[in-house]
Amino acid sequence: MGDQDKLLNEVTQREYQYGFVSDIETETISKGLNEDVIRLISSKKKEPKFMLDYRLKAYRYWQKMDMPKWAHLNIPEIDFQDIIYYAAPKSTPKYESLDEVDPELLATFDKLGIPLQEQKQLTGVAVDAVIDSVSVKTTFKETLSEKGIIFCSFSEAVQEHPDLIQKYLGKAVPYTDNYFAALNSAVFSDGSFCYIPKGVRCPMELSTYFRINASNTGQFERTLIVAEDDSYVSYLEGCTAPQRDENQLHAAIVEIIVEKGAEVKYSTVQNWYPGDKNGVGGIYNFVTKRGICKGDRSKLLWNQVETGSAITWKYPSCILIGDDTVAEFNSVALTNNYQQADTGTKMIHIGKNSKSTIVSKGISAGKSSNAYRGLVKVGKNASNSRNFSQCDSLLLGNQCGAHTFPYVEVANNTAIVEHEATTSKIGEDQIFYCNQRGISTEDAIGMIVNGYAKEVINKLPMEFAVEAQRLLEISLEGSVG
Amino acid sequence: MLKIKDLRASVEGKQILNGLNLEVKPGEVHAIMGPNGAGKSTLANVLSGNDKYDIIGGSVDFGGNDLLDLSPENRSREGLFLSFQYPVEIPGVSMVNFLKTAVNEHRKYRNLPPLKAGDFLKMMREKKELVHIDSTLTNRSVNEGFSGGEKKKNEIFQMAMLQPKLSILDETDSGLDIDALRIVANGVNALKSKDNATIVVTHYQRLLDYIVPDYVHILYKGRIVKTAGKELALELEEKGYDWIKEEMGE
Numbered sequence: 001m002g003d004q005d006k007l008l009n010e011v012t013q014r015e016y017q018y019g020f021v022s023d024i025e026t027e028t029i030s031k032g033l034n035e036d037v038i039r040l041i042s043s044k045k046k047e048p049k050f051m052l053d054y055r056l057k058a059y060r061y062w063q064k065m066d067m068p069k070w071a072h073l074n075i076p077e078i079d080f081q082d083i084i085y086y087a088a089p090k091s092t093p094k095y096e097s098l099d100e101v102d103p104e105l106l107a108t109f110d111k112l113g114i115p116l117q118e119q120k121q122l123t124g125v126a127v128d129a130v131i132d133s134v135s136v137k138t139t140f141k142e143t144l145s146e147k148g149i150i151f152c153s154f155s156e157a158v159q160e161h162p163d164l165i166q167k168y169l170g171k172a173v174p175y176t177d178n179y180f181a182a183l184n185s186a187v188f189s190d191g192s193f194c195y196i197p198k199g200v201r202c203p204m205e206l207s208t209y210f211r212i213n214a215s216n217t218g219q220f221e222r223t224l225i226v227a228e229d230d231s232y233v234s235y236l237e238g239c240t241a242p243q244r245d246e247n248q249l250h251a252a253i254v255e256i257i258v259e260k261g262a263e264v265k266y267s268t269v270q271n272w273y274p275g276d277k278n279g280v281g282g283i284y285n286f287v288t289k290r291g292i293c294k295g296d297r298s299k300l301l302w303n304q305v306e307t308g309s310a311i312t313w314k315y316p317s318c319i320l321i322g323d324d325t326v327a328e329f330n331s332v333a334l335t336n337n338y339q340q341a342d343t344g345t346k347m348i349h350i351g352k353n354s355k356s357t358i359v360s361k362g363i364s365a366g367k368s369s370n371a372y373r374g375l376v377k378v379g380k381n382a383s384n385s386r387n388f389s390q391c392d393s394l395l396l397g398n399q400c401g402a403h404t405f406p407y408v409e410v411a412n413n414t415a416i417v418e419h420e421a422t423t424s425k426i427g428e429d430q431i432f433y434c435n436q437r438g439i440s441t442e443d444a445i446g447m448i449v450n451g452y453a454k455e456v457i458n459k460l461p462m463e464f465a466v467e468a469q470r471l472l473e474i475s476l477e478g479s480v481g
Numbered sequence: 482m483l484k485i486k487d488l489r490a491s492v493e494g495k496q497i498l499n500g501l502n503l504e505v506k507p508g509e510v511h512a513i514m515g516p517n518g519a520g521k522s523t524l525a526n527v528l529s530g531n532d533k534y535d536i537i538g539g540s541v542d543f544g545g546n547d548l549l550d551l552s553p554e555n556r557s558r559e560g561l562f563l564s565f566q567y568p569v570e571i572p573g574v575s576m577v578n579f580l581k582t583a584v585n586e587h588r589k590y591r592n593l594p595p596l597k598a599g600d601f602l603k604m605m606r607e608k609k610e611l612v613h614i615d616s617t618l619t620n621r622s623v624n625e626g627f628s629g630g631e632k633k634k635n636e637i638f639q640m641a642m643l644q645p646k647l648s649i650l651d652e653t654d655s656g657l658d659i660d661a662l663r664i665v666a667n668g669v670n671a672l673k674s675k676d677n678a679t680i681v682v683t684h685y686q687r688l689l690d691y692i693v694p695d696y697v698h699i700l701y702k703g704r705i706v707k708t709a710g711k712e713l714a715l716e717l718e719e720k721g722y723d724w725i726k727e728e729m730g731e
Contacts, residue, residue, distance in 0.1 A: 429569045430569050432569075434579075435530070437580075437639065437643065438586040443582065447578065448573070450573075451575075452572070454573055
């Protein structure tokens with residue numbers, strides 16, 4: 001083994017930084033899933049009847065479904081009866097003031113770099129912190145409500161804004177959509193709700209931070225964002241989990257409704273625990289994210305940096321219903337060791353002059369597998385619609401895999417659809433060139449990877465971009481050449 | 482500054498250097514010439530720490546350090562610079578970012594704080610002027626889409642930025658037209674001082690018209706077989722390498 005390989009191996013063994021477990025008293029229900037469990041979750045959350053009915057319909061539908069097999073993933077059998085479907089930090093479910101918060105819990109978020117004290121907020125980001133199954137704290141609620149913006153936990157929204165929930169729940173992702181969407185619809189526990197009224201430009205970034213803490217539990221959260229006519233919001237989502245030998249299931253749903261002339265920017269830095277270097281443990285991240293550009297001239301941007309999870313199955317998508325709508329999907333997905341990712345997007349063009357752009361940058365290292373899967377569909381009425389897709393893969397070492405599965409269906413002959421793809425490799429000669437200029441192998445790989453991903457990272461809000469760059473650097477393991 | 486003793490090295494199991502000795506003092510320019518396969522590039526790569534090459538024996542002292550014991554990046558930080566025969570393209574990484582990282586790593590090694598952005602850009606401007614490099618080159622990704630001549634000029638520009646004690650120019654003249662050759666040579670000469678030294682590895686005498694060596698060494702079969710002043714280069718140009726082979730009794 002050359003010195004360079006040795007160094008690379010050392011980099012490989014760098015530990016996942018967020019792998020700690022917090023000692024928080026947790027209330028969990030017993031393992032397993034049946035209608036009684038669903039009723040229990042619903043009653044714990046004191047939900048109105050329409051919610052319970054929705055959950056039960058979803059559950060009954062899910063029972064008739066099979067686990068999807070089409071992804072380029074090797075998913076071990078999941079025993080859905082061996083999972084705890086509800087876990088919450090004990091004591092009060094929602095804190096009025098930070099003084100009431102379990103100090104251990106505060107320390108947890110401090111460690112994660114998520115400030116819950118508003119006075120410590122320098123960057124002007126409002127945070128909804130979700131730990132295991134419940135939201136523990138939402139910051140800046142009052143400031144936002146002055147503008148009529150609703151930003152709260154999903155459970156709270158069900159209590160306080162049932163009309164809005166009933167109107168929009170399942171509109172972008174119906175429970176019949178897929179296996180994990182059905183499961184989520186049956187058992188989801190919490191998440192964030194965000195409503196931007198007509199003509200309002202949200203004055204700060206809204207952000208939800210998800211943390212799995214309890215063991216043997218699944219996390220099933222739900223995010224719903226509604227942007228009324230001519231409004232604007234930028235939304236951030238981050239996530240981490242402790243380091244454990246078991247695999248934990250995370251099956252979330254994100255729904256976004258964008259009305260006439262409104263714009264929503266949704267950025268994710270996904271950093272669930274990816275498993276150790278031998279592929280033991282890690283989160284199964286099976287997520288359904290979809291937005292509807294409902295009104296004319298509405299705009300939806302998905303930006304994601306994916307470095308975590310043992311298995312990622314995720315396709316943030318847009319349905320461009322209105323005329324002159326715009327959608328973007330910008331993604332960097334990094335896999336290392338034994339991580340597997342099958343991720344991409346769907347752009348469904350229905351309105352006239354609708355435009356979509358896809359930029360996907362895959363980075364594969366170690367023995368990982370990284371697939372881009374995308375669908376561009378142009379309906380027969382979507383005259384003059386356009387799509388441009390660019391899918392690049394970067395390989396580190398020769399034991400990883402990169403795959404691209406682009407699907408294109410065009411039913412209107414005035415549409416223009418373009419697809420570009422490249423595959424490249426970080427070479428030993430590039431590393432040596434950097435070394436010779438005084439740059440260490442670690443820094444060289446970080447620099448090359450960040451250069452490669454720059455186009456996407458630049459689309460992230462500032463503080464997230466810095467975080468994402470650092471993540472790419474520390475997530476890099478695997479051999480070169 | 483540099484003392485190479487009985488250096489033996491191989492690449493892919495084949496021994497290329499067979500007991501090479503060389504001493505370089507500050508202020509000196511050494512030319513190393515020799516036919517194809519003599520070990521010229523191997524010497525440049527071994528000195529800069531390319532791990533494709535295996536050291537079999539011998540020692541190299543560089544300013545009091547055991548050079549062979551240092552990582553490639555620390556050799557660079559100690560002041561050893563290699564102008565690559567084939568500079569490598571790094572797409573997506575801007576020259577500015579690349580050089581800023583490199584310069585600041587060098588500074589960190591000497592316990593100096595990183596340069597402020599303004600100071601760094603000023604330094605870049607000055608060095609660009611010194612080596613007459615087109616200012617647009619530094620706005621691009623490292624060597625990406627550069628012509629052969631641009632790549633070599635860029636090597637000399639990097640040399641100017643890093644201010645090495647010892648520069649090894651590995652066939653910097655290959656692929657250069659006469660104008661580019663002159664620019665590169667002028668750059669090297671402008672950077673010359675009584676404290677630094679240069680090893681010029683080349684096939685041809687023509688570069689030595691511009692970069693005048695104090696010593697010319699002939700490398701043959703992994704060993705230095707002849708050392709003389711600059712006139713040796715002219716003699717080689719005239720007689721070719723067969724003359725050496727004959728002298729070696731082959």
